Amino acid sequence: MFIQTTRFDQIEIDENDIITFKQGIPGFENKAQYIVLELEASPFSFLQSVEDADLAFVIVDPFAFYPDYEFELPESAKEELEIDSLEQVEVRCIVSVKGDWDNATTNLVAPLVINRVLKLGRQVVLTKTTYSTKHLLEMKIKEGVE
Numbered sequence: 001m002f003i004q005t006t007r008f009d010q011i012e013i014d015e016n017d018i019i020t021f022k023q024g025i026p027g028f029e030n031k032a033q034y035i036v037l038e039l040e041a042s043p044f045s046f047l048q049s050v051e052d053a054d055l056a057f058v059i060v061d062p063f064a065f066y067p068d069y070e071f072e073l074p075e076s077a078k079e080e081l082e083i084d085s086l087e088q089v090e091v092r093c094i095v096s097v098k099g100d101w102d103n104a105t106t107n108l109v110a111p112l113v114i115n116r117v118l119k120l121g122r123q124v125v126l127t128k129t130t131y132s133t134k135h136l137l138e139m140k141i142k143e144g145v146e
Helices: 075-080 138-144
Strands: 002-005 009-012 033-038 044-049 056-060 089-096 112-115 120-123
Touching (some): 075 120
16 A cells, blocks of 8 residues: 655555554544654654654664663553563654754653554553653764764
8 A cells, every 4th residue: 555655755555564553642642553664774763654644753662772771561551452472562762853863852751562463552651750751862873873
């Protein structure tokens, strides 16, 4: 199938790769279907809405930048995502870029949790955490990508 995007023009995607966020993503509850677009030779990807050409989030695997990152997935999220084993789970975090990449931050408080087998996703807001919504990626980007 083909979808139109603002950043990548028209692209062909496999319908089997579409991830459904039943509740949407906070602030975008009416958009439920997304596709992950990997960037070659980059730790960053795009979570592109299948329903809205203008809606895409820069995302990153938080473990690539923060190897000690950990959290307990709430039971409600496990049920909604139909998670039976850790092997089904993929975690991504949304990156904010205001200005240039030297000031890029990632939100470790609200990771995107994806059941990679069933293609179900949910943004989980963690409680009782020391993480913030704006962890600076500057040093990690310079050390890990260049």
